[in-house]
Amino acid sequence: MSSVASSRWCPTSEQLMILEEMYRSGIRTPNASQIQKITANLSFYGKIEGKNVFYWFQNHKARDRQKLRRKVSRQLQLQQQQQLHYYYQMNQSNDRFPAGYYESPSSSALQQLFFFDSSVSFLPQGGVTGASTQAMNHTWKVDMIPQRAESTMTTYGYDGNATVLEMGPISNCCTRPLQTLELFPVTATNLKEECSATSKQYCL
Amino acid sequence: MSSVASSRWCPTSEQLMILEEMYRSGIRTPNASQIQKITANLSFYGKIEGKNVFYWFQNHKARDRQKLRRKVSRQLQLQQQQQLHYYYQMNQSNDRFPAGYYESPSSSALQQLFFFDSSVSFLPQGGVTGASTQAMNHTWKVDMIPQRAESTMTTYGYDGNATVLEMGPISNCCTRPLQTLELFPVTATNLKEECSATSKQYCL
DNA sequence: GCAAATTAATGATTTATTCAAG
């Protein structure tokens, strides 16, 4: 261990602690001068270069996202399984889905699954049940505010606030009976690799 | 100003991730009760209303289609071009760049872009670590290109935001005097205010 | 206990996307 130079940076515990604290405080993608300063400061605790700091933030951020995604997708899948169960129970014999309810089998479908059981209509009035999007539009048109993003909406724009995520609410919602379609990975993917939602495909 | 509530919904990263996961899993046009439930669940992660969910799905679906259309037409266009310039393409495809034109840059160089500033040398000058990659030797010594200007700060990510970073505690635990990083709030001038409810930005 | 063998983490690179100048 002593004389053999490691081929890669091995952060000391102090360095790591400080980096993590910075990350927690919101730093995600430090710019050049920030990296420079961080490096200078951390070098007090051991050998370190700018690129180490750069890579550390890149990796930490990415893996944070990955972890979160995995969590989310696990939850979703769990919901789906529960829904599937329900589906089998409830839809075995007759009436599948309300005919003409959805524009295309797919879009409607499975989704209804989430959150069904509507005892509460959050729409002020309007017979929303039909759930035609148009209907909703009306009820809201008062102050429709387009979503942010404008073209920026790319897949992952969320950089900051990486606070711990508790999935509580979602799991709550899956305790209720839902109408559902089967929703499972069609391709063999699923296995290799954590979710990586990008490659997963569902059919409904 | 930070205290002024944004006029429009700013999804948190958790909310976005969950919405995207739902979208990926097939949800396209949730009905009223679904929206209501989604909203209820997402509200755990931040302020959100039913209309936000509704619009999000509308927009996301639309942009998805748009993207797909563009892609398809691009593809078609490309095919046609290939037909026209078949041989030409064949010959060029492999080496887009003159071989050996740049040994260092490559994609990796991209990132190196930063650090630099002659005064602080972070490059493995001493052959530290024996050059894990030849590219590094070249790239790291180059002068940098400042990363995204802080004023421009771009599309994604509210990068450094959030809570105040306390360096004190850390230095205490490390037994050594820590030269603290200067981390202070930067004035609101450059706040692009990507939502990020906690719109404070710190720089060091 | 203690190394060899396995597996999990994580540093470092490469490849793909995205956005927006030009």
Add this chain to the structure above:
DNA sequence: CTTGAATAAATCATTAATTTGC
């Protein structure tokens, strides 16, 4: 439409944990 800047995603590679057989 092309291209450059910036970064996220995917991947490679090495180190640290851990398991396992003795």
